[in-house]
Amino acid sequence: MRTFSSAWGVCRALRRRARRVSAFVPATVLLACLLAAALSGPSPAARRNARDEGMFAAAPQADYAGSAACRDCHEREYAHWSGGTKARFVRRADAPPPPGDPSGDVWRDIDWTRAPVDRERVLLVVGLRRRLAFVARGWTVFGQEYRLDTHTWQPRKGWRGQDYRMRCGPCHLTGVDRDGLAFRELGVGCEACHGPGGRHCASAAAADIGVPGRAGSDPALATCCRCHNDRNRHDRAIQGWAGPYHPL
Numbered sequence: 001m002r003t004f005s006s007a008w009g010v011c012r013a014l015r016r017r018a019r020r021v022s023a024f025v026p027a028t029v030l031l032a033c034l035l036a037a038a039l040s041g042p043s044p045a046a047r048r049n050a051r052d053e054g055m056f057a058a059a060p061q062a063d064y065a066g067s068a069a070c071r072d073c074h075e076r077e078y079a080h081w082s083g084g085t086k087a088r089f090v091r092r093a094d095a096p097p098p099p100g101d102p103s104g105d106v107w108r109d110i111d112w113t114r115a116p117v118d119r120e121r122v123l124l125v126v127g128l129r130r131r132l133a134f135v136a137r138g139w140t141v142f143g144q145e146y147r148l149d150t151h152t153w154q155p156r157k158g159w160r161g162q163d164y165r166m167r168c169g170p171c172h173l174t175g176v177d178r179d180g181l182a183f184r185e186l187g188v189g190c191e192a193c194h195g196p197g198g199r200h201c202a203s204a205a206a207a208d209i210g211v212p213g214r215a216g217s218d219p220a221l222a223t224c225c226r227c228h229n230d231r232n233r234h235d236r237a238i239q240g241w242a243g244p245y246h247p248l
């Protein structure tokens, strides 16, 4: 069993390699490849391989089933996933408080009368541990975020006033479409790592679903680093991580 122990070093190497490749592939070759791919599409084997490496491209939204659809057949993995933060860190402000999960509810205790963010306009609340970001109806990210340690507001670093689906969706939503405007599920669902599972839900065949790392790489290399990389120090969560993703 491969481990995640050197995941963050691997993430960096992967990013360096990606930069080198993109700098040297002549644009014409790239265009020709894209055209060929658009005409023929990848073979089923190539598609599954790509999924197993966690590198699948955004698939049509209709191919995604949503994590709830996996529950009945994979109770163990579902229980592990739904207990982690990936399932809960993005939630609707108008959803009822999560039963027995106080961390999902902390934002309700903020003194909203003096907040720089208009509570009435909040569609989504993002974050559970260190800070909270807020997304407005209309999908823009508010420029101020809330620190849970000091209970103070601060200007958001980096992207501001951007469309949440487009800027944050690739790492915060599951099944975002090519334009980045439609998605299947809030948060990091099963299919963010396993690829679209609609067909597998119907067939229950192993051939219809990806397993990160199955094709031979360290799972961390391909799947985890897509979101946990050294940009914004998102690699911290997987530093020192060892073992499989789902507990055995």
Ligand code: HEC
Residues within 6 Å of the ligand: 065, 066, 067, 069, 070, 071, 072, 073, 074, 190, 191, 194, 196, 197, 198, 200, 201, 202, 204, 205, 206, 207, 209, 210, 211
């Ligand atoms: C109707 C039941 C059913 C549903 C729904 C279902 N699965 Fe499965 N899944 C199975 C069965 C049965 C297997 C074992 C197949 C085998 O070994 O031939 C399996 C295997 C898998 C595997 C391992 C594949 C492999 O190559 O070893 C993964 C990963 C997986 N499922 C993920 C999911 C995800 C994600 C969802 C939801 C999108 C899901 N499953 C929904 C029945 C289901």
Ligand code: HEC
Residues within 6 Å of the ligand: 089, 126, 127, 128, 129, 130, 131, 132, 133, 141, 159, 160, 162, 164, 167, 168, 169, 170, 171, 172, 226, 227, 228, 229, 231, 233, 234, 235, 236, 237
């Ligand atoms: C490259 C992937 C990626 C992108 C893009 C991204 N995030 Fe994140 N985000 C993560 C990861 C990974 C974590 C969890 C690890 C961490 O907290 O460092 C996270 C966590 C967060 C948290 C919660 C931190 C906490 O304390 O619980 C907030 C808030 C957040 N992101 C806001 C945003 C916003 C707003 C955007 C878009 C403007 C965005 N992120 C874009 C990957 C990303």
Ligand code: HEC
Residues within 6 Å of the ligand: 004, 083, 084, 085, 086, 089, 127, 128, 129, 170, 171, 172, 188, 192, 193, 212, 219, 220, 223, 224, 225, 226, 227, 228, 237, 238, 241, 245
């Ligand atoms: C699609 C983006 C994405 C992928 C892929 C991803 N993560 Fe995450 N992960 C997140 C985000 C976002 C959070 C933060 C949620 C929060 O705490 O606010 C997170 C949180 C975590 C945490 C914090 C604890 C917890 O309860 O979940 C760990 C550990 C972690 N991820 C490990 C992994 C590993 C290992 C992999 C690869 C097998 C992986 N992640 C793949 C986005 C991702």
Ligand code: HEC
Residues within 6 Å of the ligand: 067, 070, 071, 074, 077, 078, 079, 081, 082, 086, 188, 189, 190, 191, 192, 193, 194, 211, 212, 213, 219, 223, 243, 244, 245, 246, 247
């Ligand atoms: C952060 C990425 C990630 C998420 C989210 C995720 N998985 Fe997995 N899953 C993996 C990885 C990596 C493996 C390979 C074995 C391992 O590391 O645990 C795996 C393995 C599996 C397997 C095969 C187990 C085996 O050993 O044969 C099943 C079934 C599965 N996942 C179902 C699910 C279901 C259902 C969900 C959602 C409730 C889910 N996974 C969410 C990363 C993920």
